[in-house]
Each structure stands twice: as C-alpha cells, then as structure tokens.
Amino acid sequence: MRNIYLDNAATSPVFPEVIDSISKSLQSDYGNPSSLHRLGIQSEKKIRRAGQLISNTLGIESGQIIFTSGGTEANNMAIIGAALARQRQGRHLITTLIEHPSVLRTFEFLEEQAFEVTYLPVDERGLVCLDRLKEAIRKDTILVSIMHVNNEIGSIQPIREIGQAIKAINRDIVFHVDAVQSFGRLDLSPRDCQIDLLTASGHKIHGPKGIGFLYKKADIRLRPIIFGGGQQDDLRSGTENxxxxxxxxxxxxxxxxxxxxxxxxxYNLKDLLLTQIKKELAQAVFPVDPTLTAPHIISIAFPGLLGEVILHALEEENVYVGTGSACSGRRRQQSHVLKAVGLDSRAIEAAIRVSTSYMTSQEDIKDFVTILKNVVKRLERFSRR
Ligand SMILES: Cc1ncc(COP(=O)(O)O)c(C=O)c1O
Structure with missing residues (x-):
C-alpha cells in the first residue's frame, strides 16, 4: 500500500530533481568556496547564484542571503544578532506566544542576559492584535519578531500591517519574520512589508534538511553568533554547506x-479536504477557523479521542499526519499554540495536524478521508466501551 504523507509542515519529501542536483554537486563542487583557485571560485559562484535566485524570488535587489544550517539557526542568528548589535539603544524585545521553539527559547536565553521580552497574546483565530502590538512598543524597543504562518494551526499574521505599524512608530526597530512555513507557499515581499530579517528553511519546501537562510536588509547590523574563518561576510563562519x-x-x-x-x-487541496471532512466526518471540529488559515496546514480535532492515538492508528494504514509541532511533538508537552488560542487540555489533546505540499494529490486527500473515517469510527467504538 502506498504512503499518504500529510505531515509536510514537519518536513517535506525531497524533489527527485533536488536529489540529482545535490549528487552532481557533491561530485563536482568539491572546491572550498574560500579557496583562491579555480575550483574554489567555481564553488563560490554557485553560492552567489543560489543567493541571487532567492533574492529574485523574494523580490529584493540589495541585502544579503546568509546560508545557515536551517530555520533554527537563522532564527537564533537574527534574534540574538540583532539584540546584541542594538543593545546600547535599548533592551526591550517583542514577540508572540505562538512562535516556534527556535524563537521562544532564543528569547528566553536573552531574558537571562537581562533583556526584557513582551510576549503578545493571540485571539481565537491565532492572530496578534495590531493595537496590542502598538501599545507594547516602547522607547527602548529594539526588535520585533513575529512569524508569518504558524506551524501548528496555519494562522497567517498580517505582516504588512505589522511592518507598517512598527516602522511608523520607530524606523530603527528591527523587524524579523520567521517565514519557515510560508516561504514557497505564500508570497511575502520584505520590501512591501518592511521586513529587515527573514528566516526560511530548505526541508519545508522539498529541499534537503540542514540548510536554510536568513535574508538581511543591507543596513541592518548583526553580531555574529558563530565565530571562525569569517565566511559569509563574517556573519556565519564555517565552510559553507x-x-x-x-x-x-x-x-x-x-x-x-x-x-x-x-x-x-x-488551495484546491485544502478545499477538497474541508469538503470531504464536512461530508464524511460530521463530528470533526476545527480548533481555528480553517477558512482563514494557510493553504497547507489544517488542524482538526475529534472530541473524545486523542490526537496521538489517531496519529498512530493512521500510521498503521501508512497515512502520516502530525499533532503539535515536530520538535515538541515527541516531548509530550501540550501545544503552547493551541493553549494560546484558548483551547482547554482535552481539546488540545484531541487535535491532529494535516499538512499538504506540492507533492500531495487529490487522490491522497480522498483516500485519506476514507481511511480517517474508518479509523475514527473504530476508535469511537472503543472509547464508548
Ligand atoms: C515556524 C518554524 N520556524 C522554525 C523552524 C525550524 O526550522 P529547521 O527545522 O530548519 O531548523 C520550523 C520547523 O519546524 C518551523 O515550523
């Protein structure tokens, strides 16, 4: 039986063309990009070419693409780097309660270094309130970090309005956006949204794991967090991957x-999924309004059943979905995101996350709903006993 993979927000299968290009690169691009000879220059040119494609995709003419080991490192680099570079101007930072742990844990680290952090709440749709954000900005605020698409519930923050609001109050506040879940899926223009720093990751868009980037606007200063040979303009030492x-x-x-x-x-896959679920599984509830969320992430709950039990029952049928985020999923912590949108513990534990990709087919969705219907029916019979 084929796999039906619907856990693309955790990671996505690699495009065969990507595997091919990696294999060719491993064979031919063995020169160190820092070496002065022809092989080194050839490698360095490939890095520049990749940076150029990403810049074109983001619609930016200047600024820099700094390659990192993924979204986690890019978030750490952006937040710690900007906070340390601007600490003389102030020590107040703003983020939200629903960020990925690579952002939240980084802010906790900065709190230990005597920075002060405001964590903005979200409403039942998983959205921050612009007025709350404006009220939170102080004279000593130096950085705001807000994700574009949430990895658990798919809520989409109004990044353009947020960027405008921040810069209208103080142009010098650095605005960082974790776009790991949206890059390649939703358009986001750093220029139009006044974004200074933007994080993305390769393995969420059918690329390899362990590679990502941080876009940095030209005039933004960052203190590096990795020291060594001075690669990538001294911002991220280490021989490039x-x-x-x-x-x-x-x-x-x-x-x-x-x-x-x-x-x-x-969007078509999401429409099909929602239609089929409503038709076949009347007992399903949606922790956040699915018509407002990103096209590839849908959170679904079955009251009275545990999401984790559903996940494993689906796994028996070669169907793969998620519960909370991949990173906290195995640590058995309750989702801080579902808590922040106001769900109680029982509702939090009932949720599964279904996430699609460019490699998902309409058949996958139809077969998934048929299998899910049988699984839920079986589990409900058990839970009533
Ligand atoms: C919103 C968000 N930010 C950051 C990350 C971390 O990215 P990476 O796995 O490349 O370190 C993830 C991964 O799940 C994510 O979903």
Missing amino acids: LSGIVGLEKAVEMINQKKKECPNKL
Missing part, C-alpha cells in the same frame, strides 16, 4: 515553477 545550498536552490527553482504552473494547487 555547498551541496545543501545547491539543493536548496533547486528546490526554490522547482517551487517557483510549480507555483507558476498551478498557483491554486494548495
């Missing part, structure tokens, strides 16, 4: 092509 960068470049190229060929693909 060239095959990872080449794989990421290919993934971006493929995604751009797929978006052009079939711009509504993810």
Whole structure:
C-alpha cells in the first residue's frame, strides 16, 4: 500500500530533481568556496547564484542571503544578532506566544542576559492584535519578531500591517519574520512589508534538511553568533554547506515553477479536504477557523479521542499526519499554540495536524478521508466501551 504523507509542515519529501542536483554537486563542487583557485571560485559562484535566485524570488535587489544550517539557526542568528548589535539603544524585545521553539527559547536565553521580552497574546483565530502590538512598543524597543504562518494551526499574521505599524512608530526597530512555513507557499515581499530579517528553511519546501537562510536588509547590523574563518561576510563562519545550498536552490527553482504552473494547487487541496471532512466526518471540529488559515496546514480535532492515538492508528494504514509541532511533538508537552488560542487540555489533546505540499494529490486527500473515517469510527467504538 502506498504512503499518504500529510505531515509536510514537519518536513517535506525531497524533489527527485533536488536529489540529482545535490549528487552532481557533491561530485563536482568539491572546491572550498574560500579557496583562491579555480575550483574554489567555481564553488563560490554557485553560492552567489543560489543567493541571487532567492533574492529574485523574494523580490529584493540589495541585502544579503546568509546560508545557515536551517530555520533554527537563522532564527537564533537574527534574534540574538540583532539584540546584541542594538543593545546600547535599548533592551526591550517583542514577540508572540505562538512562535516556534527556535524563537521562544532564543528569547528566553536573552531574558537571562537581562533583556526584557513582551510576549503578545493571540485571539481565537491565532492572530496578534495590531493595537496590542502598538501599545507594547516602547522607547527602548529594539526588535520585533513575529512569524508569518504558524506551524501548528496555519494562522497567517498580517505582516504588512505589522511592518507598517512598527516602522511608523520607530524606523530603527528591527523587524524579523520567521517565514519557515510560508516561504514557497505564500508570497511575502520584505520590501512591501518592511521586513529587515527573514528566516526560511530548505526541508519545508522539498529541499534537503540542514540548510536554510536568513535574508538581511543591507543596513541592518548583526553580531555574529558563530565565530571562525569569517565566511559569509563574517556573519556565519564555517565552510559553507555547498551541496545543501545547491539543493536548496533547486528546490526554490522547482517551487517557483510549480507555483507558476498551478498557483491554486494548495488551495484546491485544502478545499477538497474541508469538503470531504464536512461530508464524511460530521463530528470533526476545527480548533481555528480553517477558512482563514494557510493553504497547507489544517488542524482538526475529534472530541473524545486523542490526537496521538489517531496519529498512530493512521500510521498503521501508512497515512502520516502530525499533532503539535515536530520538535515538541515527541516531548509530550501540550501545544503552547493551541493553549494560546484558548483551547482547554482535552481539546488540545484531541487535535491532529494535516499538512499538504506540492507533492500531495487529490487522490491522497480522498483516500485519506476514507481511511480517517474508518479509523475514527473504530476508535469511537472503543472509547464508548
Ligand atoms: C515556524 C518554524 N520556524 C522554525 C523552524 C525550524 O526550522 P529547521 O527545522 O530548519 O531548523 C520550523 C520547523 O519546524 C518551523 O515550523
């Protein structure tokens, strides 16, 4: 029986073309990008070419793409780097309660270094309130970090309005956006949204794991968090992961092509999923209004059943979904995101996360709903005993 993989917000299968380009790069691009000879220059050119494609995709003309080991490192680099670079101007930072742990844990670290952090709440749709944000900004605020799409519930923050609001109050406040879940799926223009720093990751867009980037606007200063040979303009020392960068470049190229060929693909899958669920599983509830969320992430709950039990029962049928975020999923902590949107413990534990990708088909969705219906029916029979 084939796998039906619907856990793409955790990670996505690698495009075959990406595997091919990585394999070729490993064979031919063995020169160190810092070496002065021809092989080194060839490697360095490939890094520049990848940076250029990402810049074009983001619609930016200047600024820098700094390659990192993924979204986690890019978030750490952005938040710690900007806070340390601007600490003389102030020590107040703002973020939200529903960020990914790579953001939340980084802010906790900065609190230990005598920075003060305001954690903005969200409403039942998983959205921050612009007025609350404006009220939270102080004279000593130096950085605001707000994610674009939430990895558990798919809520989409109004990044353009947020950027405008921040910069209208104080142009010098650095605005960082964790776009790991939205890059390649939803358009986001750093220029129009006044974003200074933007994080993305390769493995969420059918690229390899262990590669990502931070976009940095030209005039933004960062204190590096990794020291060594001074690669990438001293911002991220360490020999670059060239095959990872080449794989990421290919993934971006493929995604751009797929978006052009079939711009509504993810929305169509979501519509089909919602229609089928409503038709076949009347008992399903949606912790956040699914019509407002990102096209690829849908949180569904079955009151009285445990999400984790559903996940394992589906796994028996070669169907893969998620519960909370991949990172906290195995630590058996209750989702801080579902808590922040106001769900009680029972409701939190009932949720599963279904996430699609450009490799998901309409058949996958139809078969998934049929299998889910049988699984839920069986589990409900058990739970009534
Ligand atoms: C919103 C968000 N930010 C950051 C990350 C971390 O990215 P990476 O796995 O590349 O370190 C993830 C991964 O799940 C994520 O969903």
